Amino acid sequence: MPQPNAESERTRLLESTAPLERMAYFRSELQLQDEAMAVLAPYSEVFVTYAKDYADQLYAKFDRFAQTQLMLHRESSPGRLRRSWEYWFRALWTSGLDERFINMVWRSGVLHVSLGIDQRFIDLAYGYTRSYCRDMAEREVPLPELRKVLRTVDALLDFCMLLATDAFISSTQRCDTEVMMGVAHQLRNPLTVIGGNAMRIRRNRDSCADAHDHSQVILEEALRLERLVKAVGSYVNILNQKPEFQICSVPQLMLETLQELRPEYPSPDFEPELDLAENNALVRGDERCLRPLFLQTLRNSLQAMDKANPRLRIASRPSTATRGFLQIEIENSGPAPDPDMIEALFEPFHSIRPMGTGFGLPIARLAAKKCMGSVTLTATPHGGRYTILLALPGAAGESVFFAGE
Ligand code: HEM
Incomplete structure (x- = not known):
């Protein structure tokens, strides 16, 4: 492919x-x-x-x-x-x-x-x-x-x-080792900050003028840890999932995901451009994997969007290069991703955002793989484009090997 x-x-x-x-x-x-x-x-x-x-x-x-x-x-x-x-x-x-x-x-x-x-x-x-x-x-x-x-x-x-x-x-x-070492490393920094600030408050229990600032730092770091725990949990969940394949509607899942992401839109009147023809936008996949796949790629596109000229386009069509697959493209305006850094973004803990967990795109790739599909990112002249490939219904014979997996 x-x-x-x-x-x-x-x-x-x-x-x-x-x-x-x-x-x-x-x-x-x-x-x-x-x-x-x-x-x-x-x-x-x-x-x-x-x-x-x-x-x-x-x-x-x-x-x-x-x-x-x-x-x-x-x-x-x-x-x-x-x-x-x-x-x-x-x-x-x-x-x-x-x-x-x-x-x-x-x-x-x-x-x-x-x-x-x-x-x-x-x-x-x-x-x-x-x-x-x-x-x-x-x-x-x-x-x-x-x-x-x-x-x-x-x-x-x-x-x-x-x-x-x-x-x-x-x-x-x-x-496995890289993920575990990464988790340990990601825990160390916020824990050090939390410990340091808690100590400062404790040392100056009666007269700590900066108590409010210290507790704010503690709170932010605790939230960072909470996000990390959630991301690792969702990654492990997908990892352990045995996909149950059904026929799923891409437009329906996309619209539901966009609704969930509405609070993250750049403005209340922002609308993505959709080109998802209902009659050829069905795929064979597991909703429990497709939802995180769409959520993570859409969220990343929204975050990468040019804020002055926000544009997000979602289109689907049967792939001409890989027979039996639907090709979904999510394209955003904004700075183009550095081609040399793209693959690293799909590995856990590689985030370009200071508050990112570095698990968004690894979750998306894992979820796509579980559905026998794939997700890639490319630079375009006006921003970035995610290309998702998912099996069309009837792409494969009905005899499913290793039933239920
Ligand atoms: C006797 C067992 C197998 C042997 C010896 C074998 C060997 C190979 C070799 C030598 C390559 C090329 C690696 C390269 O490019 O350097 C390859 C690629 C690949 N194999 Fe296998 N393979 C086996 C079984 C399978 C099975 C069971 C599947 C899937 C059902 C599979 C799917 C693939 C795919 C998708 C590629 C990449 C093809 C491409 O894009 O060029 N292989 N395999």
């Missing part, structure tokens, strides 16, 4: 490298040293001829399930995913498990996490891959050699799966 900023984010992710030492340990535990790999060498030429068929078959398998079908449509350009899988399959038999191959599998694991692909689907894909490779070997390898080859094929796929699992654990652990 060609998204603004998606490519730079992808480049950043793909710069990470696999923990080679740990992988060398797994490789030796699985007895996948060069001698074992040599067993496969006589067949690598014939195995690689299966690459296209393998990629097509894997694609067909995941195109059957509603959730993964939407994932498949999220490739950055048409056919790229199948080409990646083909490339990976060829490298499986020809790379000799070199550093480049190990990094490729690791990075694909990191990319899958960033795309929000459920790790269980990845495990399932490795399960299909194993059956595919075993069938292929049974067809191509003479019987006396078959047992040895199958043993190595199994070990090879175990190794790839371990690599993908390692990437998954490292990526998710890194996110």
Whole structure:
């Protein structure tokens, strides 16, 4: 899906490298040293001829399930995913498990996490891959050699799966740790201020002329903490939510959200421009995620708006780049966001507003991901534009895998 900023984010992710030492340990535990790999060498030429068929078959398998079908449509350009899988399959038999191959599998694991692909689907894909490779070997390898080859094929796929699992654990652990460290850091400053001001009042209990100012500071910091706690709570809530998909009306949810935000409008007569055609503005999503997604993006747009010339435009239409998705655009007048800073804004605690919690856009992105959608921000000549992609009703088959998730 060609998204603004998606490519730079992808480049950043793909710069990470696999923990080679740990992988060398797994490789030796699985007895996948060069001698074992040599067993496969006589067949690598014939195995690689299966690459296209393998990629097509894997694609067909995941195109059957509603959730993964939407994932498949999220490739950055048409056919790229199948080409990646083909490339990976060829490298499986020809790379000799070199550093480049190990990094490729690791990075694909990191990319899958960033795309929000459920790790269980990845495990399932490795399960299909194993059956595919075993069938292929049974067809191509003479019987006396078959047992040895199958043993190595199994070990090879175990190794790839371990690599993908390692990437998954490292990526998710890194996110969890960063959020926890961030919360600790955000708590420290206001608590220090609250403690300091309370001490001053206490020390000069009888004659504290500044008591009013000190208590004002305490109050402001307490409010800041309250906002932070609320934001973290809402983030964790969405994180733990199992989406229940229904058909939702974007205009209805937008209008309700705008009503909620009315007190934050720049003036009582301010009105956003709406271009949300009712007949093609239905999506398949969970209202409990769509509401915070719209709230956070609209609130951010309102706050970023040029106060002298406030303009907010909300439009929707079926996406031409990502079939099966509705594209919603929220555009505001005002200073354009710095393209180099945009991705950081979607990470917790990166706020450009002094009183911001830094959770608004992370909540929006998480909520979009939960609905198999996405949200990105781009600079325009006159301000900023959020682009939200959400699945249209009927975008995916009716068979929902992992029911209720
Ligand atoms: C055997 C299991 C799998 C392997 C070995 C694998 C491997 C890869 C590789 C090598 C890439 C390219 C990474 C890069 O650009 O450097 C990739 C990308 C991707 N994979 Fe997988 N993958 C697997 C399973 C899945 C599954 C089950 C899904 C979804 C249902 C999936 C969805 C994607 C998507 C959406 C991309 C990004 C495509 C693009 O925009 O280019 N993958 N995968």
